[in-house]
Amino acid sequence: MLDQLKQLETEALAAFSVTENMNDLEAARVAFMGRKGRLADIMSQLPSLSNEEKRAAGQMANEVKAAIEGAFAAAQSRIESAFAELNAERAWIDTTLPGEEPGLGHVHLTTQAIADIMEIFSKLGFNRQRHPDLDWDYYAFESLNMPKEHPARDEWETFFIADPDKDVVQMGELGKVVLTPHTSNAQVREMQKGQLPIRMINIGKTYRRQATARHLPMFHQFEGLMIDENVSITDLRGVFDFFVKRFFGEGTKTRLRPFHFRFTEPSFELDISCTVCEGEGFVNGTKCKLCKGGWLELGGAGMVHPNVLKAGGIDPKKYTGFAFGWGVERTAMMRGGLKMDDIRLMYRNDLRFLKQF
Amino acid sequence: MNILASYKWLKEYLKTDLTPEEFARELSLKSMSVESIDKGAEKFAGMVVGVIKEVKPHPKADRLRITVVDVGSRMVEIVCGGSNLEVDQKVFVALPGARARWHGEGDLVELAETEIRGVKSVGMICAPAEVGFEKLQGGEKEIWDLTKVTQAPAGTPIAEALDLEDTIFDIEITTNRPDCMGIIGLAREAGAAVEAPFVWSAPQLPTAAAGISVTIEASKLCPRYIAATVKNVKVGPSPWWLQKKLLQAGHRPINNIVDITNFVLHEYGQPLHAFDASKVNGGIAVRLAKKGEALKALDGKDYQLTSKHLVICDTERPLAVAGVMGGLESGTTQTTTSVIFEAATFEAVSIRKTARDLNLYSDSQLVFEKGLSTEALPAALARALQLAAEIAGGEVVGITDARVGEHEAESYPVLFKKIRARIGVDISDENMETILTRLGFILAKQGSRVVATVPYWREHDIEAEVDLTEEIARMYGYHKMPLTLPTAPPPILADDQTLVWEAWVKRFLASVGYTEFFGYSFIDSKSLEKYGISPMDAVRVLNPLAEDLSHLRPSLMPSLLRDIERNQANYPHAKVFELSRVHLPKSGDIASDAFRLVIAHYGVDNAEHAYQELRGALELMARKAGLHFHFGGQVTDTRWHSARSTQIAFGEGDARKVVGTLGQVGDVYQQAFGILRPIFVAEIDLEMLMPHMRTALSYVPVSEFPVVTRDISFVVTERTEFTALEQMMKAQNILVQKVALVDIYRGKGVEEGKKSITLSVTFGSTERTLTSEEVEEIMTTIGHGLTGQFGAALRS
Structure with missing residues (x-):
């Protein structure tokens, strides 16, 4: 089970690093961390373990969870900033255009x-x-x-x-x-x-x-x-x-x-x-x-x-x-x-x- | 009037060591303004006496000669076009670096060594006009022969050789001070200003037998006339010292006798005249001209005289227009041997009227018409007689002094306390007395009062007690007085409200994009006629300056259209306005003036839109000024386009008045002014509106509940009016608050003769939030109204 957890961490980090949009990222998060996700799946084996094994697995599970959440946050900010860059590129205006004066009149x-x-x-x-x-x-x-x-x-x-x-x-x-x-x-x-x-x-x-x-x-x-x-x-x-x-x-x-x-x-x-x-x-x-x-x-x-x-x-x-x-x-x-x-x-x-x- | 005053000449009578700049400053601050200072030493820098040593032909030009000139330190070759060049002649040489005026024309140019048709020329041999003596006889072309003018050797600076090391002040003399139009009077005045001694004792007339008989018939117009006969005069050119003084004073030397009269005019400020005694038959009479009499004056022109003109006559005919100009025939010539000098005083207004009447002006007349004193005559004439003996060898044989009444000097009390209050400075009694005495007033005690007797040279100027205040204030020095701001409470009075609104309307229109036109009050009759206004209905100027300034504007429209035409090439379309008072004629009275406003869009493409914009601006302006305009009513005046114009009215019920027109300028008028594209104008009688304009504000409570808007589009016939649609919609339900135009479309997809309109309907209540169901219900009834009443086809 400890191997399974280690394996899960490796896979999750890999999956998050290649996602390019928020939807894929969220889908990946659910797949790994969701209520019915793979982590939950692995953890369901816990009752069958000895007390000592339980303690070791619990400790490892916490470490893996923290690592995956950290990777998720990193991926999230990577995608957001990529998106903002893309937006800025689309929103470009020509700031060298001449000014357009308000239609003000003139008193003599x-x-x-x-x-x-x-x-x-x-x-x-x-x-x-x-x-x-x-x-x-x-x-x-x-x-x-x-x-x-x-x-x-x-x-x-x-x-x-x-x-x-x-x-x-x-x-x-x-x-x-x-x-x-x-x-x-x-x-x-x-x-x-x-x-x-x-x-x-x-x-x-x-x-x-x-x-x-x-x-x-x-x-x-x-x-x-x-x-x-x-x-x-x-x-x-x-x-x-x-x-x-x-x-x-x-x-x-x-x-x-x-x-x-x-x-x-x-x-x-x-x-x-x-x-x-x-x-x-x-x-x-x-x-x-x-x-x-x-x-x-x-x-x-x-x-x-x-x-x-x-x-x-x-x-x-x-x-x-x-x-x-x-x-x-x-x-x-x-x-x-x-x-x-x-x-x-x-x-x-x-x-x-x-x-x- | 101005006087050119030589500082040297002034100093003959005024003992001062001030520099010219100091003198000018003091005089300007306390007396007369010095407008310019001209220094001979600077003006004639680089100019010397030359002596011609050799005259050679120019190899390439027949009209030019090469001269070898001794300029003191060296010999130079100068190419010259003068025809009067001679060896040993003394000439006026401007060396390279000097500033001269070529052939007396154009600007001063700095001379440089140059080549004239292949021959090197070092400087220039000058004609008088080339060095500032345009008025010297001898022409503009001939070079100036100085052989008899100066004893100075070659190389002497011109300023020294010709005694031109002097400063000439150009001084503005105010019209009340003709006494300062002479060097002596000016020196006396300046003496008081710069506190320097004025040294002059009036020359006395010689004792002589009675001269020619003088009869003053018009005694009111000529209070005194002195005639002095001088025989054995030799008429000829004046000596250089006298010519020079005249030239510096701006006079033209003519001959010694005439020069004497001009010299005395400039030195004493008293005009004199000289008759050739042999041309005067019998005695002299001062009288009004008789009908039919005429005179050929010294300017060579004939003048028809009437009984309004004062003349000097002999027993037969007029010899001179009194105080204005002498006759040609009785003037002095080269053959004159005996002259009669006239020194007289004439009534100022008569001189002035005569000069204007005959359109004949002279230096003498200019001074006479300011008013001179009878007491100035003896000294001035004595000075002339002295000079006649000195430079023309004349002998006085007879003097006749004819006068009407005795001279009486005016006197006024010196009200020390009052003078101090008017000035606002604590000047002591003694100080005031010193100032007045220095100016020539004679002070005397009369009881507890001090009385000042006016000196004769100020007798037409000092005419009231208050005039003494000015004498004291200016000589004390305005520049020494403190500055105070009024401390008393100001009057509680608002600005004239029409002027406040005038400024407000201008600012408003500029803020919404209109540019202000600002024209002359004048208009020409052609522009009036083009706009269908009879010039008879406009105020006419009696003495217009030009044809295009012949009337005053009764309307701002003609000039507006004229100016739009002038602008259309550079600005094909623009928004402009003019707000000005116009003048409306009133027989036998001053014309009434009234504020009018015109606002225009010219170069219009979309008529409906131009109309809307203009109307929008007007409505906003009205709202901001607490007014409400009503638009409507047929415009029948053909100056306006009948299908594109409406009246502007103001006021409710019976008080409603038409205050203007909004619309397109009629085609015929547009064409008459040569304007290419349509012009939309609002013309408003602002005078009528101004009393109703208010800055007081009002407001409508803001509803707490949201409003709902729905757009509706439909096609209707072209002649469907917005107002009718709006009224129908508002009539459907009280919840319809506002109907606004979104768009009008004509063209593709819309049948000819029809238009597609989109309106935005706003629903709201101050009591509750509306449901979409009730809004839809009203929209349905509106849709029915459109189809039923207007035959509209609804678009989805």
Whole structure:
């Protein structure tokens, strides 16, 4: 019987080593180890043995059983890993295939810039208001301390609106209707709402009679207006600097330069350190092509002129304020370092351009 | 307006040792912006005085000559095309390494030793235009003869020989500061900015007998007019020192008399004019032109004058358009021996209107229209008379000073406390007083107040007390001020909601695959007409820049179709949208603006699918914005394809309103715009919808019990509508929750005129789990409905 057990072990190990799938393996296991298998068969002889023989056979049977179970587990893992290999081979995909982009659309560069600008000013409690881009001369010029025939008006080559019946649309003191050459028409309109304090942003389309590779007949400006008690020049500096550092990066420097606008007093131009040469004025020893001596002009600003406050029904003795305004497209391009040879691409709706952003 | 200011010239009146860069920086921060700095020493590097020693013919070119030129350290051979070459002539030589402009055209190029038609040439003998003096008389072709210009020997650097070791600043002068359009005014302003002494004493008019009679008839338009008669003048070229100053200032030297007026214009910022005294009959009158009068101006053109134009006349005829341009006939010529210098002040608006009216502009007019002071005249005229004696040998024989009223200077209180509050910096009273005094204000105590009297050169600029704030703030230095953020509570006010939704809709559409079109507000009448819109129904621009910018868009459709046509070659199909305000005309009022939205698929292959996709996007957008759209209703407008379009409505019951159209652009319109394949568009009046858009959320409880879905396929006639099928199925049992389209198939295996539809029916209850038996039962009734009501053939 001991020989039979030894023989069984040898046969079982041999059988397990050649099986190639789980079904055959299981069948082999049942054949050797099952309730009616060969081991059970051999063990059925046990009662006919002497006690001493029984002990020896029992001990051997345990050893044989352990060996067979070990071999079974080994065969099982051999088959499983072979199967997994086979599966992996069948499941192969080409990981060098190009990516397929999700069908995402694109918002226009200008739309993106407007959102970014607005987000920053929102943090300072400014809110965006809607004002017309066609407006009376009164709001575009006259109420901004620019009487008719004032030479300051020459800085804006203005479009006028024709009346279907007469020559131009014109109404008493409001004057003619113009395509707003700047967003500052919002100033007196916002003041006339009669709510103080004011922290307004107006972002709108503006129009000037110019169309070159560098100037568009239509572009966007945004206008900021803050009116409250005790608003000072240092507040304007702070707000401007806050915007610039968030929009262009923390390392960007700002400065105010004196300038002249009729609707602000004092008036400034707002400069930022050049985004290309980082304010050095030179790139690798040659003069920076983007800026003037390390500075880029961003826009105009100033403390609201008392005459403008009066036109808006606000007492200049009690309130002061500042206003600023500059070009959205220019600001966006300056941040991106985009050098568009021909800015007219902006509004030509060429998908080859639009889909880049 | 800009001024080209020589640093040397400025330093005649301003005692400063600052480097040009330091000076420019200080001036830019406190006063006027210096836009560029041009250094003569750099510009003329490698250029020297040469003396021609020999002129030989060129063996291969008749028009060229070979010159042997002494350039100081050596003799060089230079091939030259100039026809005025002579031995012993002093010439302007640019040696290899110098940068010049060939024939005065194109970019600056660095010279190198070269061969010209087989002969070696070391450098170039220059014409004025080739080295930056385009405005010097003597032409662009002829070489520049320096024999009489300089005493310097051969080899002397040009900058030294011609006194060009100077820095020229290009400075932007703001429109309120015409006083800085002259060297003296600029030096005075800069003196305050850089805190350096300004040294100038106004020259005095010589005492002279009364001169030619001057009558000011239009007294409002001409407050003061001084005429000085100078005899025995010798008209000829100005000396180099004066020509050089004019050239550096951007003026063209003409003759000594004209040059004097330009010189004084640039130095004093005061325009002058010189008449040939022999051409002036009787006295001078300043009056409005009479109907029918005309003038041939110095530009050689004839101008018809009207009673709106101020003119300077003699007893017979107009001699000049006042402040704008002199007449050709009364101008100085080579034969002039006696001149009348005019120094006058004219009313700014009148000058401006006249220039625009006649389309006639000049350096003088540009300054006059900014507003000048009557008190600036004597010094400027005195300077001209001094120069006339010095360079033209003239003798003053008579001066007439005609003026209307006396000059009165304005004064304003200096409100120290208020100024500090506006600036936000604690600047002392003394500091403010110093700044104002340096700028020329006269300060005086009036009771407890300090009052500042405005200097005459600032009289059109300083017009209110607040203007003193700017003077103090800028001279204190904006760059020295701290940065503060407003600490007061902000207003509690939301952004305008239409603008919020505008941004939201754009973002939504981009997120579901549409690319934003962003066009001009302008449109041309042809595009309007192509889309069947009469240009009369659009806002018209009175002074358009070009024909294609003649109107404002009343609809986004014409530009959409135009832009699709432009894109179809590069992008045969795409999904695009535009959201913009359009302008709708209102007679006698500003046009109203309204938000419109167009969403388009162009280059469509499968019309039904394009419709579905577009509608799906709209429905999703509506749902996210708390809206519900109803689709249906015949579109009768021929701009839309009658069989492939539907109205979009919003609102329930009586409040339901049509807010747009969804469908295919009518064939005729598609063709009119030259578009090759079908376009599906949703056009929506967003302005109407915006007040109803909401971000508030709602939800339906989620059922705890599972749903059951069953697909059903059947063949029906082509005109069977989905909505009818859906309604029938839902009507069978309340447990039918949803009917969804899986597929529509036409073609092989399906009879012509019919389509095979697969729908997915969802069953569910919020109270229990359904049994398959009851689901099958409902499916059977649905099957009966399909065969009975729709004549459908069920597929298994």
